[in-house]
Amino acid sequence: xxxxxxxxxxxxxxxxxxxxxxxxxxxxxxxxxxxxxxxxxxxxxxxxxxxxxxxxxxxxxxxxxxxxxxxxxxxxxxxxxxxxxxxxxxxxxxxxxxxxxxxxxxxxxxxxxxxxxxxxxxxxxxxxxxxxxxxxxxxxxxxxxxxxxxxxxxxxxxxxxxxxxxxxxxxxxxxxxxxxxxxxxxxxxxxxxxxxxxxxxxxxxxxxxxxxxxxxxxxxxxxxxxxxxxxxxxxxxxxxxxxxxxxxxxxxxxxxxxxxxxxxxxxxxxxxxxxxxxxxxxxxxxxxxxxxxxxxxxxxxxxxxxxxxxxxxxxxxxxxxxxxxxxxxxxxxxxxxxxxxx
Numbered sequence: 001x002x003x004x005x006x007x008x009x010x011x012x013x014x015x016x017x018x019x020x021x022x023x024x025x026x027x028x029x030x031x032x033x034x035x036x037x038x039x040x041x042x043x044x045x046x047x048x049x050x051x052x053x054x055x056x057x058x059x060x061x062x063x064x065x066x067x068x069x070x071x072x073x074x075x076x077x078x079x080x081x082x083x084x085x086x087x088x089x090x091x092x093x094x095x096x097x098x099x100x101x102x103x104x105x106x107x108x109x110x111x112x113x114x115x116x117x118x119x120x121x122x123x124x125x126x127x128x129x130x131x132x133x134x135x136x137x138x139x140x141x142x143x144x145x146x147x148x149x150x151x152x153x154x155x156x157x158x159x160x161x162x163x164x165x166x167x168x169x170x171x172x173x174x175x176x177x178x179x180x181x182x183x184x185x186x187x188x189x190x191x192x193x194x195x196x197x198x199x200x201x202x203x204x205x206x207x208x209x210x211x212x213x214x215x216x217x218x219x220x221x222x223x224x225x226x227x228x229x230x231x232x233x234x235x236x237x238x239x240x241x242x243x244x245x246x247x248x249x250x251x252x253x254x255x256x257x258x259x260x261x262x263x264x265x266x267x268x269x270x271x272x273x274x275x276x277x278x279x280x281x282x283x284x285x286x287x288x289x290x291x292x293x294x295x296x297x298x299x300x301x302x303x304x305x306x307x308x309x310x311x312x313x314x315x316x317x318x319x320x321x322x323x324x325x326x327x328x329x330x331x332x333x334x335x336x337x338x339x340x341x342x
Contacts, residue, residue, distance in 0.1 A: 056240025137164030
C-alpha cells in the first residue's frame with residue numbers, strides 16, 4: 001500500500017483573493033480564471049483543499065509567509081518586492097497581463113471637435129493643396145493658351161483663373177466639362193494631376209481622421225495621455241495590490257479603496273484623477289458594468305505576470321509547475337481564459 005504524500009495526507013489551506021475575472025464568489029462557490037486553474041491542478045493530483053477568503057492580495061501572500069496558509073491563489077502579480085520575501089516562492093506564471101488606467105471621460109466641446117482643422121498638419125496640407133492647384137492651373141494655361149484660347153485665354157489672369165478652376169474641378173472629381181485641354185501636353189498634365197489628386201485627397205483625409213481621433217481621445221482622458229502625466233496626480237488603487245507599487249513608481253499619490261468597484265466609483269465621483277489596475281480586470285469590469293463616463297487609457301503602464309504563492313521549500317511547488325505546463329501544452333489554459341473572458 002502506497003504511503004500518502006504530505007499534500008494528500010491533509011486538507012490544504014488555499015487562500016483566495018482578487019477581483020473578477022480571476023476570482024469571484026457567488027454564494028459559497030468560488031469562480032474565475034485563477035480558481036479554475038487551481039481546480040484543474042488539484043483534480044489532476046487528487047489534492048484535497050478548502051478555500052479561505054483573504055481581504056486582499058498582500059494579506060494573502062503574508063498568510064502564506066506566516067504559515068497560516070499552504071497556498072495563495074488569485075491574480076497575484078510577481079513583483080520584485082514579493083520575490084524578495086525569502087519565506088515564499090512563486091510558481092511559474094500562468095497569466096500574462098498589462099497594467100493600465102481607468103480614466104473619466106468627458107463629452108468633447110465644440111472647439112475640441114474643430115481644433116484639428118486648425119492644427120499644423122491640417123493647415124500645411126491645405127496650403128500644399130492650394131499651391132498645387134495654382135501650379136497645375138499655370139501649367140495648363142502655358143501649354144493650352146495658344147491652341148485652346150476659348151477655354152484658356154492668353155491673358156494671364158483670366159487664363160490662369162480658368163486653369164486653376166480646371167485643376168480644382170478635376171481634384172474634386174466633379175467634372176463639369178466647361179474647361180478641358182486639347183493638346184497632348186495638356187492632357188498629359190491633366191492625367192498626371194488626376195492620379196496625384198486621388199493620392200493627395202486620400203492622404204489628407206486619412207491625416208485629418210487621425211488628427212480628429214487623437215484630439216478627441218485626448219479630450220476624454222482628463223489630460224492624462226501618457227504615463228509621465230501621472231506624476232503628482234491622485235490615483236485610486238485597490239488596497240493590497242501591485243497598483244499601489246505602480247502608483248509610487250510613476251510619482252502618483254494613492255487613494256486606496258477596498259475593491260475594484262469602490263476604486264472605480266472614486267473616479268466617477270471626481271475624487272481621483274484615474275485608477276491604476278490590471279487591464280484584464282478593468283475590461284471585465286466595464287463589460288459587466290457599462291459606463292460611458294469611464295474608459296481605459298490606450299496605453300499600458302507596465303506588463304505583469306500572475307503566479308501562485310507557496311511557502312519556501314514547499315513540496316507542492318514542483319508539482320504545480322508541472323501541471324501548469326501541462327495546462328499550457330494541452331491548450332486547456334487558453335480554454336479556461338477564453339471561457340471566462342469572452
